Amino acid sequence: MARNIFRMSFAKIYPLYVDKVERKQRSRAELDEVIEWLTGYDEAALQRVLADEVDLETFFEQAPAFNPNATLITGVICGVRVEEIEDPLMQKVRYLDKLVDELARGKKLTSILRAA
Template sequence: MDEHRVYKYSFASVYPHYVTKAERKGRTKAEVDAIICWLTGYSQQQLDDQIAAKTDLKGFFSDAPALNPARDQIKGVICGIRVEEIEEPLMREIRYLDKLIDELARGRKMEKILRTAA
């Protein structure tokens, strides 16, 4: 799929997939929301508002109150691509989130996902 077409999707259209992936592996919507809020700086209410507004992915990330500076610690492969090597900024942000949700679904502890473990 053309990367630029991905940006036109609303965050609300991909969000349920994140929740479903987590819940299938025994994790919770609350954990998904905590990851999204950690990455973007949105409060829970702001996240809910973005979902209700059906903001596109570009707007979702560009409107984020405070992208977490620790997100550059997110490393690894998602969809066959190393996230740290993605040059296009918006696609890198989207893949950071994909990677974090993948870590959640694989059973990683929240402290490690949120890069707070010592």
């Protein structure tokens, strides 16, 4: 089951993230900032990933600079504590899910991006 999610195109998941944050009066630009902070993709690279319909596994494996502060992301997503997920790829997917949830819940960007 988990392997199936890794084969999903990031371009199919991204609009769901956009819908989620925009329903809560957050912007696509804020979502992109969160994604860029976590993965190291810049705006142009993120647009290429979306246009090329890269799968989640490739999206995370080719992330230019996965943020070392991602380990500061804690809490429960889908009933599981993100810091306890053993599969490194699934943990990265859930880190992103957690950040999107925080954005949609109205948390400040400085807090979401784990700024000091």
